[in-house]
Amino acid sequence: AQSVTQLGSHVSVxxxxxxxxxCNYSSSVPPYLFWYVQYPNQGLQxxxxxxxxxxxxxxxxxxxxxxxxSETSFHLTKPSAHMSDxxxxxxxxxxxxxxxxxxxxxxxxxxxxx
Amino acid sequence: xxxxxxxPSHSVIEKxxxxxxxxxxxxxxxxxxxxxxxxxxxxxxxLHFVKExxxxxxxxxxxxxxxxxxxxxxxxxxVQPAELEDSGVYFCASRPRGGETQYFGPGTRxxxx
Numbered sequence: 001a002q003s004v005t006q007l008g009s010h011v012s013v014x015x016x017x018x019x020x021x022x023c024n025y026s027s028s029v030p031p032y033l034f035w036y037v038q039y040p041n042q043g044l045q046x047x048x049x050x051x052x053x054x055x056x057x058x059x060x061x062x063x064x065x066x067x068x069x070s071e072t073s074f075h076l077t078k079p080s081a082h083m084s085d086x087x088x089x090x091x092x093x094x095x096x097x098x099x100x101x102x103x104x105x106x107x108x109x110x111x112x113x114x
Numbered sequence: 115x116x117x118x119x120x121x122p123s124h125s126v127i128e129k130x131x132x133x134x135x136x137x138x139x140x141x142x143x144x145x146x147x148x149x150x151x152x153x154x155x156x157x158x159x160x161l162h163f164v165k166e167x168x169x170x171x172x173x174x175x176x177x178x179x180x181x182x183x184x185x186x187x188x189x190x191x192x193v194q195p196a197e198l199e200d201s202g203v204y205f206c207a208s209r210p211r212g213g214e215t216q217y218f219g220p221g222t223r224x225x226x227x
Binding site: 041044046 | 118159170173205207214219
């Protein structure tokens with residue numbers, strides 16, 4: 001069975017500060033990992049994904065994440081927060097090849113302070 | 115290219131009533147998924163269609179939920195009779211054959227009173 005843990009259901013950052021959202025996973029097979037974002041009143045949008053290629057993955061809107069197998073982590077970062085980054089972020093894992101169901105973490109809501 | 119669409123965006127019904135949610139996947143996507151987020155909890159998988167066939171329905175909570183995908187295009191998820199604990203946001207996602215990414219719709223917010 002797979003699971004995902006996102007540390008912190010709410011994170012508050014100042015505009016211009018580093019955004020760091022933590023995601024740890026467990027998987028008995030090599031995982032595929034995803035970060036999705038949900039802006040207010042919208043659906044889930046893919047930020048980035050890890051599918052066994054480069055361990056440092058760059059996504060949209062300046063976000064990136066690093067897959068660390070030894071730490072079973074896939075933390076999401078952005079060097080400088082913008083007001084438009086206020087949203088809820090979800091880390092998800094799927095087992096091996098594409099097509100399998102996604103297992104999500106609980107989500108982290110990001111508040112950006114001016 | 116149009117994204118995944120879901121209808122209705124919101125639904126408020128009374129306990130015991132029936133509700134049908136609809137999902138239109140991205141055109142040509144063989145794979146269609148349903149997920150649900152109950153308030154305060156994580157998003158959970160319900161089921162997966164490949165074309166019109168149910169590939170995995172291990173997440174369906176009970177037999178009050180019925181999903182269909184006739185013709186392998188749009189899908190419906192019927193809840194009959196609805197219970198209070200069915201309230202939440204129901205997401206649909208689609209994925210092309212051989213692709214890695216699931217593309218999500220905006221969700222249907224269901225409130226059962």
